[in-house]
Amino acid sequence: MATGPGLEPLVDQMISVITNDGRNIVGILKGFDQATNIILDESHERVFSTKEGVQQIVLGLYIIRGDNISIIGELDENLDADIELSRLRGNPLKPVIH
Template identity: 75%
Template sequence: MLLCLQGVLKGFDQATNLILDESHERVYSTKAGVEQLVLGLYIIRGDNISVVGELDEELDSNLNLSSLRAHPLKPVGH
């Protein structure tokens, strides 16, 4: 399963384990707008991470997520 998580990076280690605060998951749909599920403090094991990046908060705050449509994210194949 592929998740799109966003949050404030609070910590990490040499195995790329991450600690995210104020985190939420964005769930995409072709029929409804983007749904945001609040997760709060979240710990992610490094071997489950594929991409980490910095978010432009100003650009992100200007998005109208209720009108955004996209196909749900597909699972990653190994």
Template identity: 80%
Template sequence: MSSGPGLESLVDQTISVITNDGRNIVGVLKGFDQATNIILDESHERVFSTKEGVQQLVLGLYIIRGDNISIVGELDADLDSTVDWSNMRAYPLKPVIH
């Protein structure tokens, strides 16, 4: 994965990360390196289930290894705050297979 100019423009922005094992972690991008290891602040993991609403597990300051990242995307924090996650039901993501 190439960090390229894309991640530089996301520093201090709220992002969503999908990991290779299917987790969704949301937080403020504070930094990254040439191996695309990223540092998130104010982060939380969203745990999806078909039986109950989304659980949001507080992680705080969190590092994700670059080799465990599948997707990084900018998140519209204003739009995201309008979603009622406690009533959202969805199948959890399956692990990414390369």
């Protein structure tokens, strides 16, 4: 895949992606292209709720189109491991409106 500014140092790192439709997907960045389409491995979606803990839906190898990405961030695996997702409550994100 072609390289692009900003994402190259994150290849083979755990990242968190917020999509335009409000989904939070976590996985290992395996590759990307000039349109910022990304490939994640060992990925899962975190579904937030105000009534119960964060649900994690296993996605495995997953591709996200670049035009559906709102934010990409590096995830500190040590800090993330310390969070008890089953006790965490939060409102689901609303879709991004352009």
